[in-house]
Amino acid sequence: xxxxxxxxxxxxxxxxxxxxxxxxxxxxxxxxxxxxxxxxxxxxxxxxxxxxxxxxxxxxxxxxxxxxxxxxxxxxxxxxxxxxxxxxxxxxxxxxxxxxxxxxxxxxxxxxxxxxxxxxxxxxxxxxxxxxxxxxxxxxxxxxxxxxxxxxxxxxxxxxxxxxxxxxxxxxxxxxxxxxxxxxxxxxxxxxxxxxxxxxxxxxxxxxxxxxxxxxxxxxxxxxxxxxxxxxxxxxxxxxxxxxxxxxxxxxxxxxxxxxxxxxxxxxxxxxxxxxxxxxxxxxxxxxxxxxxxxxxxxxxxxxxxxxxxxxxxxxxxxxxxxxxxxxxxxxxxxxxxxxxxxxxxxxxxxxxxxxxxxxxxxxxxxxxxxxxxxxxxxxxxxxxxxxxxxxxxxxxxxxxxxxxxxxxxxxxxxxxxxxxxxxxxx
Ligand SMILES: Cc1ncc(COP(=O)(O)O)c(C=O)c1O
Numbered sequence: 001x002x003x004x005x006x007x008x009x010x011x012x013x014x015x016x017x018x019x020x021x022x023x024x025x026x027x028x029x030x031x032x033x034x035x036x037x038x039x040x041x042x043x044x045x046x047x048x049x050x051x052x053x054x055x056x057x058x059x060x061x062x063x064x065x066x067x068x069x070x071x072x073x074x075x076x077x078x079x080x081x082x083x084x085x086x087x088x089x090x091x092x093x094x095x096x097x098x099x100x101x102x103x104x105x106x107x108x109x110x111x112x113x114x115x116x117x118x119x120x121x122x123x124x125x126x127x128x129x130x131x132x133x134x135x136x137x138x139x140x141x142x143x144x145x146x147x148x149x150x151x152x153x154x155x156x157x158x159x160x161x162x163x164x165x166x167x168x169x170x171x172x173x174x175x176x177x178x179x180x181x182x183x184x185x186x187x188x189x190x191x192x193x194x195x196x197x198x199x200x201x202x203x204x205x206x207x208x209x210x211x212x213x214x215x216x217x218x219x220x221x222x223x224x225x226x227x228x229x230x231x232x233x234x235x236x237x238x239x240x241x242x243x244x245x246x247x248x249x250x251x252x253x254x255x256x257x258x259x260x261x262x263x264x265x266x267x268x269x270x271x272x273x274x275x276x277x278x279x280x281x282x283x284x285x286x287x288x289x290x291x292x293x294x295x296x297x298x299x300x301x302x303x304x305x306x307x308x309x310x311x312x313x314x315x316x317x318x319x320x321x322x323x324x325x326x327x328x329x330x331x332x333x334x335x336x337x338x339x340x341x342x343x344x345x346x347x348x349x350x351x352x353x354x355x356x357x358x359x360x361x362x363x364x365x366x367x368x369x370x371x372x373x374x375x376x377x378x379x380x381x382x383x384x385x386x387x388x389x390x391x392x393x394x395x396x397x398x399x400x401x402x403x404x405x406x407x408x409x410x411x412x413x414x415x416x417x418x419x420x421x422x423x424x425x426x427x
Pocket of ligand 1: 112137140141229230263264265268270337382385413415
């Protein structure tokens with residue numbers, strides 16, 4: 001293990017060999033997923049769209065899941081990722097706090113989404129699936145899946161939220177280069193899409209609707225499965241490589257975290273960072289985990305804890321989660337990946353039981369601190385990640401005003417090099 005200036009790096013041999021499952025650690029067991037008849041969904045009902053291995057992980061009570069060798073090899077293409085002490089950002093803020101960020105932007109897709117994309121593509125291929133459908137908001141997940149599917153030899157069709165496709169046309173170019181087909185959602189390809197267009201031909205699209213389109217198509221073809229880039233338990237499981245690496249890297253730096261902060265769209269990068277720390281938080285260690293979300297899509301801070309569908313058409317099971325309602329239409333904020341009405345059941349449960357906190361920030365705050373990061377660390381953060389950055393900076397400034405300092409860690413879940421139109425219009 002080496003520390004090069006402010007970069008805390010781990011050798012390949014320190015790549016976590018297993019995923020950490022937080023389900024057995026939740027203060028209250030998760031309620032079952034329910035069907036439209038309000039009865040618990042049997043695992044066999046999910047088999048029409050998911051491989052068996054992922055259904056088992058979704059409902060598993062086993063704490064440790066070894067990572068299969070082909071997935072480890074794929075992750076080793078870019079992992080372990082660096083943990084970086086943002087000293088110039090600290091100086092620019094004028095704070096004594098130590099700020100670290102886990103740099104997930106170094107993956108082939110430019111975000112943390114590759115961590116689960118590789119695993120999900122592998123398990124589907126193992127079970128004979130040759131075609132996958134999915135939705136994407138910002139395009140990061142679609143890009144990650146297109147690359148993972150290329151790696152494991154699977155075809156992909158992506159339904160991309162129309163407003164995000166307009167804002168980020170180059171994401172489509174990358175997905176197409178990897179061999180994936182991309183449709184703006186709502187599309188004419190599915191009934192859910194056609195119904196939405198009939199209601200509103202100008203619809204900007206939502207993640208909930210794009211999920212309906214992808215699920216509808218997967219359910220109607222035996223060679224096709226559906227994959228989701230966030231929300232579900234197995235997605236958070238795959239993302240726990242983030243938190244496990246952070247634990248080793250902070251130990252190497254002689255630090256313990258006071259604050260763990262990540263942005264929250266559906267909960268996967270937040271869950272991946274925080275899940276391995278849940279046993280410590282529960283045992284009374286003073287670690288405050290904060291999920292950062294936009295004030296314009298305030299699922300965790302203003303949503304209701306309820307059973308709700310993951311999509312607009314109601315094809316997915318009902319899940320126990322914080323939700324703004326499946327009809328919620330977020331304004332066209334630029335953080336496309338944070339435009340989701342719901343939240344992961346795991347993150348919802350942790351919030352409800354007080355293990356974690358949530359904080360909403362304004363677009364002005366997000367872009368102000370994104371600019372400060374660019375000017376100090378020379379990094380263009382994805383607008384989603386800049387929500388975590390903003391909460392981190394606000395907390396560091398608040399502590400400073402109280403004459404205090406702390407160790408704050410946030411996830412840089414992705415880079416913003418394909419989000420420049422968002423920064424241009426915010427300037
Ligand atoms: C860079 C980036 N960060 C964060 C998110 C939010 O997703 P999640 O809450 O699952 O981490 C997205 C979603 O597309 C994203 O692209």
